[in-house]
Amino acid sequence: MKGYRKYFGKKLFWFGITFIAALLLNFTLPRLMPGDPVSMIVSKQAQGLTEASAVKAIYDNYAKEFGTSKPMIEQFFTYVGNLFKGDMGTSFSQYPRKVADIIGSAVGWTLGLQLPAIIMGWLLGNILGALAAYVRKGFDKVLMPMTLFFSSVPAFGMAVTLLVIFSITLKVTPVAGGYGYDMIPNFSWNFINSVLQHYQLPFWSIVIISIGGQAIGMRSMSIYELNADYVKYARFLGIKDRKIVGYVFRNAMLPQVTGLALSLGTMVGGALVAEIIFSYPGLGTTMYQGIKMMDYPLISGTTLIITVMVLVATFVLDIVYGFIDPRVKAAQFE
């Protein structure tokens, strides 16, 4: 464990740097645009409002929240300070709810949906890719183009297609939401059942599209490893095929962990848009509502949380990688 200190320290350092960069971007991007960000937001917000005092009130509120009268550096520290107190401002579309409160109720749904779905897609994709590499021939020829096609379907497209087939034509799953309209979240059997029913379509649509990319990556890696010298040598020594395959896939898996870490952002983005199709009560739908209602604090809050979630997931994957990669392990104990 002691040997890992340097590795973890390095990873933690990068995590911190990236986190600060994310904060900075979330803070500066809207402020970088030409003109006064507050008046721009207010002009969007106040479309259709005729009363001057109402526009003024909105302006003042935003000006206070942004603190635009102060220098940028001071604004940034106020922003960070508020964040650490868990204050992300007040939502305009759902006034007087706090942004932190709205996000808090959405995070659970998104985590519960995407984490298992991405892990499931990754596992299935790797198994499929490994099989394709090992069996080759027919399996490889038929299955690979199909997987490639499915992975080319955008997440929202898969979501709509599944929705139309299973909810509207076959009527076996509910159309929208995270649980029945007539229910209040609680721990009754009925509620959990309803949640599970609503969970199926969003879950499988994410799984199906994430299988493809993983399978293709795993296939290439496995083929590469199967042709490596150590495999030929092991065959030469008469080691059982099953054992060799075990080694090969373990080695091929390693880059797949890194691959997952690198493609996480893209996958999460696609899945968030898919949430909108199902009106799933997660972050994607929350963000969509924010954009539709021109609710700037809500948008800024959701993007920040999504970034942080991706950052943490990548960090965890890096740590896991450190434990399973023998090269990293060896480097720590030199």
Added chain:
Amino acid sequence: MKNTIRQVFHSPKFVVGFCIFMAILLTMLVYPFINPGDPLKMIGLGTFAEPGTYVSMYDSVGAPFSTFKIPDADVKRLDKLLTQEDRAKMREWLELAQVDVSELDVGDMDSLLAMWKQHYDPEIRIPGMIKAVRNYYIRLNNSILSASVSDTLKVTDTDEATGETIEKTKISKTDYVNVDDVANVISLPLGTDNFGRDTLKQLVAACGVSISIGLIAGAVATALGLLLGLLAGYLGGWVDDFIMFFTNIFTVIPSFVLLILINYSINQDQRGAGTVALVIGLTSWVWTTRSVRSQVISLRNRDHVNLSRLSGHSLPRIILTDILPYIASYVMMAFILQVSSGILAEAQLSLLGLGPKTTEVPTLGLMMNWAMLYSAHLNGSWWAYFPVILVIALISFSLNLMNTGLDQVFNPTLRE
């Protein structure tokens, strides 16, 4: 060079992908000549007209006709008139009126109609039946009667001067009009969208715009990635550290989030297709930078590069003649992937309502967005969204296929 191209076109995967992509491009170029006009013109007044050929009723009345006697014309007419639901309702009425329906098959039109005509009487009041339902049956009965009884339909008009009703023409059940003789026939293979616009025409135009968004985004991202990757990889030292610092940060921060923040900050009126493409390109250079850099580092100390350096060649020349040719195939593959992900990014942004300005150009994402806003997926208007999904999938499938093909050509271990 020639040899490489020949090799590439021997890869079946690349060829299939290339053919699909070219077919899409060809349709995009040829279709506007077959069906010219503004793809965003609203031709229909209703929303989501079904796909098919529309014949002007007004024009077909005056058109020359021929007479055909077709034995099952009446049955077909009724078949179209009475939906399955209507038939079930008819059976229900008969049942309520104490008629024995145990032997009746709803699918058998003749026996159903015979029994209906024999037993139905608008005067019979079935206990417990509300007025609306009773009226429904009366209407149903009237349409059945008119379809099966009267042999002609009169077309009348009001005389402007006298206010009298004058008979214009009589249409007999056996009159048929040749579609070619009707002045106005519109063919809408994919119906219309929520604004009454021709979906197919719009789809073709949107396909072009989306592909050019992808190309611009891909070109910007690849150029930027290539430049940064070359600098970082070849120069090394603090330049490398500096570039990699930003690259590492932007690898982890999802570009999706950046796109949302930037696009939200740009005012709607300034957000044309070009701007969106540019923003997508500016947020997706990271991958190319990383891979170009690692390739360049492995090339940097090869003998031919060292030789070139010793000969006193300038930096641009070394990069252009000694390094670029070696990574060209790789950059090409990265470009193809960027194009495909650019198209996808535009679609996702548009679905969120942050795509290009909505009134001037159609894009695949905007079409999808409108279809979803008008719940096309819930009211069964598959033609408004399904072709869009299919086209996006086909474009990125063909690009991915080309990419896999190239990968197999340039990466010998993957060859079959």
